[in-house]
Amino acid sequence: MSELNNNDRLRLGIKARCFELSRHLSKRYVMLNPDKTPTAFATELCHSIRRLDDATIDDPRTLLNLFLKPNDSAASLEQLPADPMFPVILSATFLLRALDAEAQGQHERGWNNLTDAAYWCGIAQGGRHVSLVQKEAVSDAQTRIAKRGGEARHDKERQTKEFAQQRARELCPDGGWRPKIEAARRIQTEVADYAKELGWTMVKDRVVGKIDEWLSEMHDAHLFFPTLRKKPESSG
Known part of the structure; x- marks a missing residue:
């Protein structure tokens, strides 16, 4: 029973944090796209991410190429224009993965994805272009990904x-x-x-x-x- 209660707490914690990040991302999305309504974040951006996402990919550059240049696999982040939407896309991607992991009862994987979602959400809210923080952000993300083992x-x-x-x-x-x-x-x-x-x-x-x-x-x-x-x- 105690184990069940603990799992319930973990699941509720993930959901609450995901909801909070979603609110931040939705506001940022509308700020960057004034012609969009708050619901467009979920109905348009998140829907598109779910359709294109490959959960085996963690590298930020590869993910952006996957979403933004689906017909040009050779495109690199350096070749893409500086766009404050990049961190919003990356944060939303890991947020959706966290929710999927939670739904499957994989709480550890959920928290790991949630950490990535929060990291990119912070960059998105800071209004900094990914191109300006590419080296430090990618290095940090790769380090955290490597540490997930053991x-x-x-x-x-x-x-x-x-x-x-x-x-x-x-x-x-x-x-x-x-x-x-x-x-x-x-x-x-x-x-x-x-x-x-x-x-x-x-x-x-x-x-x-x-x-x-x-x-x-x-x-x-x-x-x-x-x-x-x-x-x-x-x-x-």
Whole structure:
């Protein structure tokens, strides 16, 4: 019975997170396509992705070629025009995979796909073109994909860390977090709750400090935390 309840909690957690990401992506989709209604995200984009997606493909460049250049398999991401829709497409792809995995009771695969969906959603919301972050994003994605084997699949702390970093991106106020510790304080409750859903209880007195440490490790931290930006060197 306890195992069943745990599976139910995991399933509900995946669904809730997918619903939240879907709302963010839908808003971003409409912002980028003013002539579309919010429902078009699901009826048009998601429908198209389901028709073209190949679940055996994880590499972002290959996925974009699959969706955007179906008749030109030789096309590379570098040859495609810079388009802020790219991260929306990638996030929606992994989001749909997460929902499919959840429906099949494959909760671990669902959370893994959800992590990818959240990562690309963060980039989409930041409004940055994939072409501008290609090297770092692809490298990061490939690293995470490689780590899915073996013990990394059960690394609850890693998943919580990525969730915390993603929430800091999503909730970032105009001008960035000042100071950085404010972001950790703002998201501490939901991060601790997320960890508990995964079966990991964070030490109460260390939650804020741990999150603050994780936020410092974000590859794009300088975009969200002004205090981490490098100051120009003095000419004197």
